[in-house]
Amino acid sequence: MNRIQIDVITGERQVIELTAEEVAQAQAQYAAWLAAQPTKEEQIAKLQAQIDALKG
Amino acid sequence: MALELNGTTGVQGNSGAFVAGTAVASTSGTSIDFTSIPSWVKRITVMFDAVSLSGSSTIRIQLGTGSTTYTTSGYVTFGVTFSTGGLGGATDTGGFVIGQNHTAGGVTTYGGSCVITNVTGNNWSYMAVMGGSSTTNGGQLGGGSVPLGAALTAVRVTTVNGTDTFDAGTINILYE
Numbered sequence: 001m002n003r004i005q006i007d008v009i010t011g012e013r014q015v016i017e018l019t020a021e022e023v024a025q026a027q028a029q030y031a032a033w034l035a036a037q038p039t040k041e042e043q044i045a046k047l048q049a050q051i052d053a054l055k056g
Numbered sequence: 057m058a059l060e061l062n063g064t065t066g067v068q069g070n071s072g073a074f075v076a077g078t079a080v081a082s083t084s085g086t087s088i089d090f091t092s093i094p095s096w097v098k099r100i101t102v103m104f105d106a107v108s109l110s111g112s113s114t115i116r117i118q119l120g121t122g123s124t125t126y127t128t129s130g131y132v133t134f135g136v137t138f139s140t141g142g143l144g145g146a147t148d149t150g151g152f153v154i155g156q157n158h159t160a161g162g163v164t165t166y167g168g169s170c171v172i173t174n175v176t177g178n179n180w181s182y183m184a185v186m187g188g189s190s191t192t193n194g195g196q197l198g199g200g201s202v203p204l205g206a207a208l209t210a211v212r213v214t215t216v217n218g219t220d221t222f223d224a225g226t227i228n229i230l231y232e
Contacts, residue, residue: 018086
């Protein structure tokens with residue numbers, strides 16, 4: 001995996017290989033993001049509560 | 057207000073002028089990084105033309121400081137994805153997000169812009185709108201803000217999972 005880097009002053013374009021540390025960091029950040037998201041069950045429960053409220 | 061114009065590298069001093077970056081073919085890479093953004097910049101527009109991803113992760117924008125450390129926490133942001141059948145949303149603290157998820161593998165290509173504006177000091181706000189080529193996950197919105205620890209010098213366009221790759225389109229920035 002790699003990333004593209006552009007210097008906006010010079011226009012120089014570089015293709016830089018990701019280090020193992022960068023990949024590990026990305027995976028750790030993604031795991032943290034996933035953990036912070038509501039589960040499908042929680043989302044369904046919230047929607048159901050809104051439907052129930054609309055029905056009165 | 058004086059302008060400093062240089063025939064090789066464009067506007068160097070504080071000005072009301074736009075400076076266009078170099079358009080990048082977003083056909084590979086897990087991120088597209090724009091570096092060496094001048095310290096006088098107050099607004100950056102990131103533009104997407106027919107961009108797609110290899111997977112269905114969410115596009116995330118991270119801001120960099122110094123030479124170059126990307127800020128990966130402290131963002132307050134929310135993204136919304138619209139389909140004809142409904143919508144979904146997600147928060148993020150690791151970067152500004154555009155939408156909640158995208159349609160994978162070039163099935164949907166997206167165009168639009170996000171605007172990152174200096175509020176005061178090193179505090180930046182963000183808003184984004186993108187539209188896609190499909191009724192599934194075709195609408196993408198985002199907004200938020202972040203306090204940086206130092207002056208902004210770089211903008212990274214990546215994804216929430218960090219491993220999806222860009223596989224189509226063009227990305228560029230304007231700064232002013």
